[in-house]
Amino acid sequence: MNKFIATLLSLAFLTLPTYGIEMAPIPEVEAIETEEVVTEEVKELPYNYESTYKVPIKLGIVEPITTKGETLYEGQTLQFKVLQDTYCRRKTFLKKGTIVNAKIETLISSGMNGFPAEIILGNFEIPGTKPSQLVDTYTKKGQNRCYIVYPIKWALTIIPFVGSLTNFIKGGHARIKAKDEIVIYYYPDWK
Amino acid sequence: MKKIITFLVLLLCTTPVFAATTSSDITKETEIQTRIDSVAVKLLNNNKITKRIIFAYDKRAKKKALSTDKALTKRQIIIYDGLYQHIQTDDELAAMMAREIATAMKSYDGSFGGWIDSAQVALGSKKFETVSDKRAVDYLVNAGYNPLAVIIFINKTCPQKRHDTFSRHNLTSKRLARVYEYITFKYPQYLENNEYINNEYYQNFLLTSVENRKKLEKKIRTKSTKDVDYE
Numbered sequence: 001m002n003k004f005i006a007t008l009l010s011l012a013f014l015t016l017p018t019y020g021i022e023m024a025p026i027p028e029v030e031a032i033e034t035e036e037v038v039t040e041e042v043k044e045l046p047y048n049y050e051s052t053y054k055v056p057i058k059l060g061i062v063e064p065i066t067t068k069g070e071t072l073y074e075g076q077t078l079q080f081k082v083l084q085d086t087y088c089r090r091k092t093f094l095k096k097g098t099i100v101n102a103k104i105e106t107l108i109s110s111g112m113n114g115f116p117a118e119i120i121l122g123n124f125e126i127p128g129t130k131p132s133q134l135v136d137t138y139t140k141k142g143q144n145r146c147y148i149v150y151p152i153k154w155a156l157t158i159i160p161f162v163g164s165l166t167n168f169i170k171g172g173h174a175r176i177k178a179k180d181e182i183v184i185y186y187y188p189d190w191k
Numbered sequence: 192m193k194k195i196i197t198f199l200v201l202l203l204c205t206t207p208v209f210a211a212t213t214s215s216d217i218t219k220e221t222e223i224q225t226r227i228d229s230v231a232v233k234l235l236n237n238n239k240i241t242k243r244i245i246f247a248y249d250k251r252a253k254k255k256a257l258s259t260d261k262a263l264t265k266r267q268i269i270i271y272d273g274l275y276q277h278i279q280t281d282d283e284l285a286a287m288m289a290r291e292i293a294t295a296m297k298s299y300d301g302s303f304g305g306w307i308d309s310a311q312v313a314l315g316s317k318k319f320e321t322v323s324d325k326r327a328v329d330y331l332v333n334a335g336y337n338p339l340a341v342i343i344f345i346n347k348t349c350p351q352k353r354h355d356t357f358s359r360h361n362l363t364s365k366r367l368a369r370v371y372e373y374i375t376f377k378y379p380q381y382l383e384n385n386e387y388i389n390n391e392y393y394q395n396f397l398l399t400s401v402e403n404r405k406k407l408e409k410k411i412r413t414k415s416t417k418d419v420d421y422e
Binding site: 045046047049070071072073074075105106108109111112113115122135139144146147 | 236237239241300301307310311314315318322325326329373376377416417418
């Protein structure tokens, strides 16, 4: 019984420092409570995406382009024309035929295994709008030949190395033709 | 019996120590996660990325071998501690995450809910590595970060292999040169008013890329639009 009491006492004694550690922050907490409550100012964000009202702007390219022949480069300015009169809250916002500039953001060349080439456009300069009010990234891909490549590859896997030959099938080039309709969105209520 | 009691007493003594360590670890992890979320949401909002992507900090040094890239499967970007330890500034953290955002965005494109495109990104990682680097530069600029941080991040974290002919990854020197070229043509203002000129890591990049930069200078001089064959 004495041993049991001695063990309990020793346990209580040994755990005292732990309580000490746990209790240590209490004065700090009290100190905080007595201090004046300082409210942090909420910074105004440079954007506000609350509004869902959007105006679709339909564009067509002036000069057709293609990734074939390495004539395109990133940062290149391209011209587009507005395909139809565009209205924003019942007022004419853009007239048909207005010329709009845009840039090639990124070019992805076609690759093995049927990977298609890709043109990513952005930075559309629409008169009377701010870049922050536009959702203006447009991507045009070439023909994705992986739908042909992968089944053939798997079918030929039974013959050693032959399936790998499909690696050399390249994807299609990306083209933006004059008749292609490019739609970008203008959010007039966004900052 | 005495031995058992002594062992139990010792065990009790050590418990608070473990508790204290865990608590500090949790605090540290929470701070890191908060920093990651703060930079990530700035990137997403300023780039008007209309798709959902989330970010998580992982204490492990790196991704397990043969595990799938969660950026493609779940649109969840994992920041492993091994890479995070290299991060010094928010610019560099943004550079790391912007690359992953570009990858995750590809998983939203295409047929079968983006499954085909995700498979292509995973299989053709060499090509999309360059695309992700370039998109990361755009994302950084749009969010108000310095795009040269992409160069610093890659220069710090990616090893230089001997060749890349049969590899699924590009030579790091090639990736760096392509990013530098992209910034030179699209965002020259960051090179004209270069905030990183006194940064030792940036200077190390300049030192190791003399030959590639010469090739770029030739391209600019000759007004060529062809791809430069970097080393």
